[in-house]
Structures are given as C-alpha cells and as structure tokens.
Amino acid sequence: xxxxxxxxxxxxxxxxLKPERQRRGQDAMSLLSExxxxxxxxAGLTKRDIDxxxxxxxxxxxxxxxxxxxxxxxxxxxxxxxxxxxxxxxGVCMALQAAAYIQAGLASIVLCGIGAAIDPDAPRRRxxxxxxxxxxxxxxxxxxxxxxxxxxxxLIAQRHEHLYGTTVDKRAKVxxxxxxxxxxxxxxxxxxxxxxxxxxxxxxxxxxxxHLLECVMPCAGACAYVVARADIARSLRRQPTYIxxxxxxxxxxxxxxxxxxxxxxxxxxxxxxxxxxGYGPRDIQVREIYDSFTITVICEMEDAxxxxxxxxxxxxxxxxxxxxxxxxxNTHGGNLSAGxxxxxxxxxxxxxxVRQIRRDGGDHQVPGPTDIVMVTGSGGxxxxxxxxxxxxxxxx
Amino acid sequence: xxxxxxxxxxxxxxxxxxRPFWDATKQHRLTFQRCKLCGPHVFYPRDICPGPECFxxxxxxxxxxxxxxxxxxxxxxxxxxxxxxxxxxxYVFAIVQLEEGVRMNTNIVGIEHSDLRIGxxxxxxxxxxxxxxxxxxxxxxxx
Numbered sequence: 002x003x004x005x006x007x008x009x010x011x012x013x014x015x016x017x018l019k020p021e022r023q024r025r026g027q028d029a030m031s032l033l034s035e036x037x038x039x040x041x042x043x044a045g046l047t048k049r050d051i052d053x054x055x056x057x058x059x060x061x062x063x064x065x066x067x068x069x070x071x072x073x074x075x076x077x078x079x080x081x082x083x084x085x086x087x088x089x090x091x092g093v094c095m096a097l098q099a100a101a102y103i104q105a106g107l108a109s110i111v112l113c114g115i116g117a118a119i120d121p122d123a124p125r126r127r128x129x130x131x132x133x134x135x136x137x138x139x140x141x142x143x144x145x146x147x148x149x150x151x152x153x154x155x156l157i158a159q160r161h162e163h164l165y166g167t168t169v170d171k172r173a174k175v176x177x178x179x180x181x182x183x184x185x186x187x188x189x190x191x192x193x194x195x196x197x198x199x200x201x202x203x204x205x206x207x208x209x210x211x212h213l214l215e216c217v218m219p220c221a222g223a224c225a226y227v228v229a230r231a232d233i234a235r236s237l238r239r240q241p242t243y244i245x246x247x248x249x250x251x252x253x254x255x256x257x258x259x260x261x262x263x264x265x266x267x268x269x270x271x272x273x274x275x276x277x278x279g280y281g282p283r284d285i286q287v288r289e290i291y292d293s294f295t296i297t298v299i300c301e302m303e304d305a306x307x308x309x310x311x312x313x314x315x316x317x318x319x320x321x322x323x324x325x326x327x328x329x330x331n332t333h334g335g336n337l338s339a340g341x342x343x344x345x346x347x348x349x350x351x352x353x354x355v356r357q358i359r360r361d362g363g364d365h366q367v368p369g370p371t372d373i374v375m376v377t378g379s380g381g382x383x384x385x386x387x388x389x390x391x392x393x394x395x396x397x
Numbered sequence: 398x399x400x401x402x403x404x405x406x407x408x409x410x411x412x413x414x415x416r417p418f419w420d421a422t423k424q425h426r427l428t429f430q431r432c433k434l435c436g437p438h439v440f441y442p443r444d445i446c447p448g449p450e451c452f453x454x455x456x457x458x459x460x461x462x463x464x465x466x467x468x469x470x471x472x473x474x475x476x477x478x479x480x481x482x483x484x485x486x487x488y489v490f491a492i493v494q495l496e497e498g499v500r501m502n503t504n505i506v507g508i509e510h511s512d513l514r515i516g517x518x519x520x521x522x523x524x525x526x527x528x529x530x531x532x533x534x535x536x537x538x539x540x
Contacts, residue, residue, distance in 0.1 A: 130479050133410040140415075140441050142407040143532055144490055144504050145482040147474040152490055155472035163470075163515040209473035209487070209510075257492050257502050258440065262470065 005277050008397050010100040011234035011241030014044025014227040015352040016114075019188045020220035020340025023119045027221070029059045033116025034075050036223035044227045045238040046110065048075070051227070053108025054082035055095040057115040059343050081107040088380025089291060090249060091115060092224070092347030093387035097247040099228035109233060114225030117343030137255060147208035150293060151216055153256055153382035155208035158296040161263045162210055165311040169212055172295040173201035176214050176337055178322035179292065183334025185324065185365040190220060190340035215295040215337075222342030224349045242355045243397055245280070245373075247389035248273025254384050265297070267377045268304025270388035274375070275306075278390035282306040286370050287357050288328075289350035291379040291386070292335040301377055305388065329367045332357055347378040351389075358393050372396045406481035408530050414442040417459050422531040425523045427462040429499050438462075440499035464521035465538065466495040473510055493519060493535050507536040 016039025018032060033056070041048065054077070058067040068082035081102055085094040092115065099111035132142040146152045161167045180196035183189035196214065204213040234241035250269025253259035267290075275281050282305060292298045299313045307328075308316035322330040333339045333353040336346040354374040356362050362371075372395045378387040411419055421428040429438045432446040434453040438460065439446070446453030471491035477483060489505040505513065506522065519535040526532055 130407050132407040135412045135415045136441055136443070138407075139409045139412070141502050142479065143409055143526075143530075144502050144534075145406065145474060145477045145479060145485070145488065146490055146502075147472060148476045148478040151476070152472050152474055152478075155474075156470040156490075156492060159472060160470040160515060205475070206473070206487075207476050208490075209475070211472075257500050262492075 006097065006100040006104060006247065007245050007277055007279070008231055008243055010103045010228050010230055011243045012096065012226050012351070012355050012391070013229045013234045013237050013239055013241055014040045014042070014046065015355050016040030016043060016225045017188070017349060017352050018222045020190050020222040020342045022220060023121050024221040025120055025122060027118060027120060028123070029116040029118040030071065030074050032118055032221065032223035033071065033114050033225065036116065036225040037075060037112055037114050040114065040225040040227050041112065043239065044229070046227065048077045050110050051077050051112045052079050052081070053099065053102050053111035054079045055085060055098050055111060055113040056082070057084050057091040057095060057344065059115060059117040059345065077112065079108065087249065087378070087385055087387065089293065089344045089347045090378035090380035090385045090387040091344055092349070092351050093247060093376055093378040093389045094249060095348070096226070096228055096244055096351060096389060097387070100244045103228065103230045109230045111228045112225065113228060114223065115345040115348045116223035117221055117345045119219060119221040150382055151211060152208040154294040154296055155211045156256060157262050157300065157383065158210050158294070161296060161300065164263065165314065167299060167314055169202050169210060169215070170198060171314045172215060172299065173198040174317055175292065175295040175298045175322070176201050178326070179331045179335040180338045181323045182332050182365055183338035186333045186339060189334040189338055191334065191338045211294060211296070217293050217336045217341040217346070220340040220342045222340065222345055224342070224345045224352055226348070226352060226355065240359050241394065242358045243392050243394070245390040245392045245396065246274045246277025247387065248277070249385060249387045251385045254381065256382050262383060263300055265300035265304040266383055266386035267301040267379065267388050270377070270386050271305040274388040274390050280373055280390055284373055285375045286372060287332060287354070287367055287374040288330040289332070289354045289374065289376045290330055291347055291350060291377045292331055292337050293341065293379060297379060301386070305375070324362070324365045324367050332362060332365050332367055350376050350378065354391050358391060404526050407479055408527065414444060418442055419530060421459070422523070422533055423529070425531065427464045427521050427533055428459045429462050429495070429497055430457040431460050432456050433458055438497040438499045440501055463496045466493045466519055466535070468505065468513065468515055468517045468519060469494040469500055470515055471505060471513060489513065491535070504534045505536065506534050
C-alpha cells in the first residue's frame, strides 16, 4: 500500500470574510491577508510560527510568484511555500499539500488561503473575446460560449437530463435545501432570502437547461486556514480537525474532448480519500460538496457513491440536505447560497467542515454527530476535482 | 466587403499548429490530425501524440473528415460571454461527436430549438465569416 496522510496533520485555525457582491478598494492580496490574520489568531499562533505556506492565486491574479508576494505583503517568511494551481479544487488541495509537506518534513505549521476581489473601481477584464490559445479558446470562443462557466455546466446538465431525466424541477432541490441552510447562517450572502422550487424553475434561463437560481453568483471575499503537524495541533487552543484522507481526479481539461462528461472527477478523488481514511460513503455524517451549479452537486453525489449513477432523482426524494435533515450537506448554504468568492468558495467548504466538527456552527450546527465530514472541490468544468475526509479526535 | 468590418465576434488567432485546420475550412474541408504511429484522430491540433501508449513527436498528419457526426450535448445560450453574440440570442453552442471519434465545439444552425436532441445526426456546413476565416457549423444531415 502506498503512503497515507491519515492523521499526519490537522486544521487548527480558520479565517473567513463574508462574501459580498463587491468590495470597493480591496484587492485579492489585501482580502486574503485579512483572512490569513483571522486564521492565525484563531489558532492562537503568531506570524513567526508559520513555516510553510500554500497561497493560491485567485484566477485574476497573474504574473506568478504569488507566495513571495503574499509573504512580503503580510511579513510572514516561511521556509517552504508553493501554490496548488487547482482552481476551485484548491480549497481541499491546499490542505492535502500542507499535510504532505508536513509529513515530508518541509514545514510544520502551514498557512493556506485564497482571496478574490471584485472592486468596481478597478479595471474589469472583458471575458469571452480572446481566441488565441490553440488548446482552448481558439476553438471555443468563435462559437460563443455562455458567460462564465454557465454554458459548460449546461452541457453537462443537458446530457444528464437526457440520460437520466434530471429536469430543473428535480435539480431545484439542491438550490432550495442549501438556501434553507444559508437562511440560518449570518455569514451567507442570501441569509435573508428564502427560496422555493417554483422560484428556481421560474427563474430566467441562462444557458438552457440551467436557470439563474441554479448558478453561483460572483462574489468578493477570502478564506484561509492553518494546518499543523498533529502533535503541535494537540497543544494548541482549538480542537484539532484531522485530515484523514484525500485525493484529486484529473480526467481532462475541457469537456469537449475527453470522456463521458456527466462523470464528476470527484468520484476518482473520493476513491483515494475513502481508502486513505478507512471510511466509506455510509460513514460520512456531513458533506460540504462544491456546488458551482445544481448539476455539479448531483454528479458529485452520484460518483462519490452516495447513490448509483443516474439514480439521483429517485434517491433524492427521500433525502433532506438541510442541516437539520437526514443527509446534511453544504450546511453553511454552499457556494450557491452562502456565496462563491471565486475559487475561495471552495476554501469556505473546508472552513465550514471545521466549524461543524468543532460544533461551532451556531444556528446552522448539525444536531446529529459531526465527527466525519467529506469536503470536495471543483476546478474548471469537471477538469479537476478534489475530495478530502476530515474528522474529530474521535474519528482518528 | 461590408461583412469584413461588421463581423464583431471573436476570430481564431492562427498558430503554426492550427493554420492547416483553418486553411482547410476556408476551402470547405473539415480535417483532423491523426498519428502516423498509433492511428486515432486527435482534436485540437498539437505536435505530439496524446495516445495512451504513444510517444509520437512530429508524428501527426492531417486527414479529411467525413463531416458527419452527432450532437453529443448542447446548450441554448441566452447570455453570451462576448457582446458580439448578443444579437443572436438564443443560439445553440454544442459539442459534436464526429465519425472519426473526435469531439469539437460548434454552433448548431437551421434546426428548431424544440427539435434538438442529444444523439441527433448532423453534418458540417460552412460559415464564411471573413475572407480569411470560415467557421465549421453543423446542421441537419442532408438538410
């Protein structure tokens, strides 16, 4: 058997800014720094304790060398730092990377985080025009993809609907149950707005078959956490959240060219995560599943093994995804309803898992056991997805 | 020609790799690369072979496509990323599977949106959008 990260390290501090439609005058580096400071303080550590970093450049921050930029910006100079370059899968991948570095002796306390800015005063990039890269845009943009990732996920939804009858009235359950959770989370952008199936079905079509209220909304924000070697974690002020296992699946870059597009790479990642953790789908008590769109969640649930492929519609009729339900999922509201600060949205799935394991969820705390939690991340359009199992001391 | 200045949508920027594809579409021929060493067709263009057992470098040659395929999946787009497409909404952005085994992005044209379905047979047609660039778009077979 190959090596394992099981119990090597734990998340010991979390920090998060509330997702907002825009944050005037704040760039991604300042947002991320603020979240990092919160995470270090939550752990009861000082800047000097941080000897490793995995700072993930948000999609809009170019030029390379993001770790040294953040190191200088915050005055934190670790002995080891790399990014993960896994887009929306990074929320999970940063923790797995941190644990691997710790196991390898490259670092002992690793700061991880992602920030995403939307500043109305900053120059905005215009999307959809560039057709210069032979591997991607040259053969896509002349035909007019829908704005953002909406059209790409619509291709998955259309095919899933064709194969398995997963129509919008069925998919809407994902949006509606997660919204209920958001209604109990004061940090959620849609905290004050309830949602019904009828409202999802009747919302305007963005990219048929996907409707507006099945799609995430761009936000600004930041999210960070600190990963420490297990023996250090046990000496700190917070109850450790142990990393029990994880994996990454990379079946393609673009949907157009490779493989059955309704298969979520989270399934590949989950196999590694389950093997490493020693737990299976039935052991998982809470799920924080990357939810860029309704269809993203449906495919991830099927392929991670919570139900058979193509049987989500029937299976989900007996499931309640709210934090009070039999199958608590995206207990903070998910990206769909808590807010997706670009790729930092995937990091917020991790911090929410930590909150649930610590029993710090407040009004949206799952009443049942929360010792074993699964988190996923999703980068590109089913290009790369990550899965991680987190657990309390009792789950070790 | 008026169309030349009025075409407001993104155009491919030709590279050494992709130029043969666009040279062929200009002549209303659809071509894909295939590997001289291991055989299968490949799309998008590249100069190495991505075949699972193959390490071919410079082994890719261009071959004619039948131009026939099926709709693999599609979306009817109501909110395009690029403003040039706004006058055309709603329009169909699709993945078409070709007989040669490759898949590509394209537009489906000339088919009522309510008639569209996954698996529908389609064939290539030609949209000469500028004197230099012809885009392959797909419609009903024999249509």
